[in-house]
Amino acid sequence: MxxxxxxxxxxxxxxxxxxxxxxxxxxxxxxxxxxxxxxxxxxxxxxxxxxxxxxxxxxxxxxxxxxxxxxxxxxxxxxxxxxxxxxxxxxxxxxxxxxxxxxxxxxxxxxxxxxxxxxxxxxxxxxxxxxxxxxxxxxxYERLAESPGASFRQTLPDGSVLEEQSRFDAVTGRDMGQRTLSLPTGRRLTASYSIRxxxxxxxxxxxxxxxxxxxxxxxxxxxxxxxxxxxxxxxxxxxxxx
CATH class of the missing domain: 3.40.50.150 (Vaccinia Virus protein VP39)
Incomplete structure (x- = not known):
């Protein structure tokens, strides 16, 4: 998606x-x-x-x-x-x-x-x-280069669970990650991103x-x-x- x-x-x-x-x-x-x-x-x-x-x-x-x-x-x-x-x-x-x-x-x-x-x-x-x-x-750019890895998990107010992992490549200048949102209904939304x-x-x-x-x-x-x-x-x- x-x-x-x-x-x-x-x-x-x-x-x-x-x-x-x-x-x-x-x-x-x-x-x-x-x-x-x-x-x-x-x-x-x-x-x-x-x-x-x-x-x-x-x-x-x-x-x-x-x-x-x-x-x-x-x-x-x-x-x-x-x-x-x-x-x-x-x-x-x-x-x-x-x-x-x-x-x-x-x-x-x-x-x-x-x-x-x-x-x-x-x-x-x-x-x-x-x-x-x-x-x-x-x-x-420097802020991301100093801390290139990130991992996140939190329950949102509506009960959904948000999870995300990302890695910044200082050579390419790209932050690559994947975000997943698990809804209380059982639906699961997942997508990757790449930001320069x-x-x-x-x-x-x-x-x-x-x-x-x-x-x-x-x-x-x-x-x-x-x-x-x-x-x-x-x-x-x-x-x-x-």
Whole structure:
């Protein structure tokens, strides 16, 4: 089965508190507050819309957010208050230079092959107007390289049992894992994943090669500088003019 579908939704929703979502949405609101309209800002891989619903309802981005999601179940379960389209990151259903900004959270852009990551970033550059902004969150490569193995088992509030094992390969930059969710009904959902984590310098070269220039790099939601053991790696990049 696909990792990004029912398994992902059921296994991640219990850990996404409203407090965490609010802090992340506040960061995104600040990140795009100076981006003029009226063109929309796209939530790439919006899932059930925890960021998009908040940002579109009030604040500096109210009325400007559109969600993009490939998984039909996520779209069916999305929170109210924002428009969304079903679409693929590798073939964005938008006209060239029609968007003011784009954002993606939790390494959404990097769950594919290296060649596909180049293509996806070029697609984002295609649909952003010159000077448009891309903001995305991932995890510092160094943090994973220092602790490459992970194993997890927990009983969720609905009685489901979540199990996961993963291994990060510092040579390829890939975190490979398998997640299993055993439901109280007896159903068992299992899928594998592969997520690419780039060192910061490599990420910046990737952005430069696909039409972007780095605007800032943060190590967390408070705007702190990047660090190898920071909680986050958040990058803002501008779509180059010309």
């Amino acid at each position: 696909s990792f990004f579908g029912e398994l992902y939704l059921r296994s991640t929703l219990p850990f996404l508190s409203e407090a965490v979502t609010e802090k992340e949405a506040e960061y995104l609101a600040r990140a795009f507050a100076d981006v003029p309209g009226p063109e929309p800002i796209i939530d790439l891989g919006c899932g059930h819309g925890r960021h998009a619903s908040r940002l579109n309802a009030s604040g500096p981005l109210a009325g400007r957010i559109i969600g993009l999601e490939l998984d039909a179940l996520s779209l069916a379960m999305r929170r109210p208050g924002f428009p969304a389209v079903q679409g693929d990151l590798k073939a964005l259903p938008f006209r060239p230079e029609s968007l003011a900004g784009a954002y993606a959270w939790y390494s959404t852009l990097f769950a594919f092959t290296d060649a596909e990551h180049v293509h996806i970033l070029r697609e984002v550059a295609r649909v952003l107007r010159p000077g448009g902004r891309l903001v995305f969150q991932t995890v510092p 984590y780039y060192p910061l310098a490599e990420l910046q070269r990737l952005l430069e090669s696909t039409g972007f220039s780095t605007e800032w790099v943060h190590g967390g939601l408070a705007g702190e500088p990047p660090a190898p053991h920071a909680a986050d790696l958040i990058i803002a990049a501008q779509r180059r003019r010309g």
